[in-house]
Amino acid sequence: MIGKKVIIDADPGVGDAIAIALALSDPEIEIVGLTATAGVVSGRQASCNMQTVLSFVDPALWPRVGFSDAPHSLLPPERGLLLPTGKHGLGDCQPVEAPLHQPTDSVKVLVELVKQYPGELTLLSLGPLTNIHLAMERYPEFLSSLKEFVTLAGAVAEGGDVSAAAEFNVYANPEAARVVFDFPTMPKLLPIDVARKMVMSFDQYNRLPVSSYTRLGRVLEWLFPFGLRESRREFGTEGVAVPEIMALAAVARPGLFEIQPMSMQVELSGELTRGATIFDRRYLRQRQSNVDVLVAVDLQGVFDFVAQILALVQP
Numbered sequence: 001m002i003g004k005k006v007i008i009d010a011d012p013g014v015g016d017a018i019a020i021a022l023a024l025s026d027p028e029i030e031i032v033g034l035t036a037t038a039g040v041v042s043g044r045q046a047s048c049n050m051q052t053v054l055s056f057v058d059p060a061l062w063p064r065v066g067f068s069d070a071p072h073s074l075l076p077p078e079r080g081l082l083l084p085t086g087k088h089g090l091g092d093c094q095p096v097e098a099p100l101h102q103p104t105d106s107v108k109v110l111v112e113l114v115k116q117y118p119g120e121l122t123l124l125s126l127g128p129l130t131n132i133h134l135a136m137e138r139y140p141e142f143l144s145s146l147k148e149f150v151t152l153a154g155a156v157a158e159g160g161d162v163s164a165a166a167e168f169n170v171y172a173n174p175e176a177a178r179v180v181f182d183f184p185t186m187p188k189l190l191p192i193d194v195a196r197k198m199v200m201s202f203d204q205y206n207r208l209p210v211s212s213y214t215r216l217g218r219v220l221e222w223l224f225p226f227g228l229r230e231s232r233r234e235f236g237t238e239g240v241a242v243p244e245i246m247a248l249a250a251v252a253r254p255g256l257f258e259i260q261p262m263s264m265q266v267e268l269s270g271e272l273t274r275g276a277t278i279f280d281r282r283y284l285r286q287r288q289s290n291v292d293v294l295v296a297v298d299l300q301g302v303f304d305f306v307a308q309i310l311a312l313v314q315p
Contacts, residue, residue, distance in 0.1 A: 003028045003029055003030070004029055004030070004122050004147070004148075004251070005029075005030050005032045005117060005120050005121050005122065006023065006029050006030065006031050006032065006033075006121070006122045006123075006124060006251060007031075007032060007033035007034070007035065007063075007110065007113055007121055007122070007123050007124070008020055008023060008031060008033070008034050008035070008124045008126060009035045009036075009037055009106070009110070009123065009124070009125045009126065009127060009131050009132065010034070010035075010036065010037065010039075010046070010050065010125075010126040010127050010244075011036070011037050011038060011039025011040050011041060011043075011046045011126070011127035011128065012036075012041070012046055012049040012050055012053065012089060012090065013039070013040045013041060013046075013049070013085055013089055013090075013127075013244075014083060014085050014086070014089070014090065014091045014223050014226060014227050015083070015126075015227070015241075015242050015243065015244040015245075016126045016127065016244050017049060017052075017053050017089075017090055017093075017219070017223055018220065018223050018224065018227075018242060018244060018245060019126060019242075019244035019245055019247065019248045020034065020050065020053050020054075021053050021056075021057050021216055021219045021220065021223075022216070022245065022248060022306065022309050023124075023248055023252070024053075024054065024057045024059045024063075024216075025057060025059070025216045025309050025312075025313055026252055026309050027312060028252060029251065029252050030061065031059070031061075031063045032063050032064065032113060032117070032121070033063050033064045033065075033066065033109055033110070033113045034050050034054060034063050034064075034065050034066070035065070035066035035068075035106035035107075035109050035110055035131055036049075036050045036065075036066060036067055036068045036106055037068050037070075037106060037127045037128060037130050037131045038068055038070035038072065038073060038074055038127075038128070038130065038172075039073065039074055039075075039127040039128045039168070039169070039172055040073060040074075040075055040082065040085055040089065040127075040168070041073050041085065041088075041089040042068075042070055042071055042072050042073050043067075043068025043069055043070030043071070044068065044069060044070065044071060045073070045088060045089050045095075046068060046089070046127075047065075047067040047068055047103070048088070048095045048096065049088065049089050049090050049095055050065060051065060051095075051096055052090060052093065052095045052096040053090075053219060055096050056093075056215055056218065056219050057215050057216055057219060058215055064104070064109050064112075064113060065103075065104070065109070066104055066105060066106030066107070066108065066109030066110065066131075067103035067104065067105065067106060068105075068106050068131075069105075074128060074172035074173065075162075075168075075172075076162065076163075076171075078162075078163075079162060080160065080161050080162040080163055080168075081161040081162070081235070082161060082162055082168055083227060083230055083231060083234070083240065083241070084230045084234060086226060090222065090223065091222055091223050091225075091226030091227060091230075092222045092223070092225070092226045093219065093222035093223060106131050107131055107134045107135050107138060110123075110131060110132075110135040110142070111135050111138050111139045111142060114135075114139065114142055114145045114146060115139070115145070118145045119145065119146075119147055120147055121145075121146055121147055121148075122146070122147055122148040122149075122150065122251055123146050123148070123149045123150070124150050124151075124247060124248065124250075124251050125149070125150070125151040125152065125153070125169075126152050126169075126244050126247055127169055127172075128168075128169050128170075128172035128173040128176065128177075129151070129153070129169065129170075129173060129176040129177045129180045130172075130173045130176050132176070132180050133173070133175075133176035133177075133179050133180055134176075136179065136180070136183065143180070143183050143185045143187075144183075144185060146185070148188065148251075149185060149187040149188065150187065150188045150190065150247065150250050150251050151169075151180075151187055151188070151189055151190065151247075152169060152190050152195055152243060152244065152246075152247040153167060153169045153170050153177065153189055153190070153191070153277070154167050154169075154170050154177075154189060154191045154192070154264065154266075154277030155167045155191050155192045155193055155276075155277060156191045156193050156262075156277070156279050156293065156295075157193055157279075158191075158192065158193045160192075160275070160276065161192055161196070162275075163272075163274075163275065164272070165267075165270075165272060165273040165274075165275070165276040166267075166273070166274065166275030166276045166277075167191070167192050167275070167277065170266060170275045170276075170277055171274065171275030172275075174266050174267065174268050174274060174275045175268060177266045177275075177277075178265070178266040178268060181264060181265075181266060181290055181291060182290065184290070186261070186289070186290065186291060186292050187291055187292070188250060188259065188291075188292045188293075188294060189264070189291040189292065189293050189294065190243070190246060190247050190250050190294045191277070191293060191294070192243060194246065194294055194295065194296065194297055195243030195246045195247060196241045196243050197246070197297065197299055198241065198242050198243055198245050198246040198299070198302060199237075199239040199240065199241050199242070200224065200227075200228070200239055200240055200242055200245075201238055201239035202228055202238060202239070204239070204303065205224050205225075205228065208306065208307055208310055209307065209310045209311050210224075210310060211310075211313075211315050213315035214313045214314070214315050215313075216309075216310065216313045217310070217313070224240070227240040227242070228240050245302065245306060246297065246302055249297075249301075249302045249305050250294055252305065253301065253302075253305050256297055256298040256301040256302060256305070257294045257296065257297050257298075258294070258295055258296040258297070259292045259293065259294055259295065260292070260293050260295045261289035261291070261292055261293070262279050262280075262281065262289055262290075262291055262292075262293045263279065263280040263286075263287040263288060263289050263290055263291075264277055264278065264279045264280070264290060264291050264293075265277075265278050265280075265287075266278075279293075
């Protein structure tokens, strides 16, 4: 039985592509929308990559797809701890070069889906918050019309990944992030402090029931080995961080997480701290809580979640 209806807004990227492929294959959630945004790749490339993953997985129910026309990625020259994505963003996977005849703008898709399913949708944001901000401008009731909003963004205490202070999804468009997080909806925020604990080693990947005879298995075989190789080459590590899987688990298996309300603001102007997320953890806070932060996770439960999806996909 299909559970919650989900929209994923993303900038794929290897990690986002893995999460999207798994989400499309999870029988317990229904992906009703996939919307592309500029981030680690341009909006145009993100759109192509999203269509590629969807085409290769080919789920029984195809979601609506939103496209971005942004011609440039939002990566700074120094990419910090962000994993390389390959020539097109999908590692060893060659993108589909067949754009739709009449692509629909991501923001339009987001707004139309929320109006179609008021109070029913969970929005999972895996990239910069540009589309969410624009959807709020176009439809002021956008966030309040969602059932749930989960975002992979920010850092509480561990600094950043793209800079010493900032996590990439906030850094890429901090103005949008500030508007989104200032809206009184208490989104669930998965910071990289917790999300980057999702590290897949070579041994763990080899133990997963990944079959090249399934559509999902073929996609993962293009993405995971590339990520593992690049993580070893770039960072000297024997595993690849896949925070996007953790974010998907926060939507699909929320019982694996502990939540703590916090007060958070986004830094806009600091020379060294632009894009930093500042959490007020003083005993006497000056602001009310505005985010529900996922502060702890059953990590083995997340690995089991991935294995369960793969086990359900038959050759």
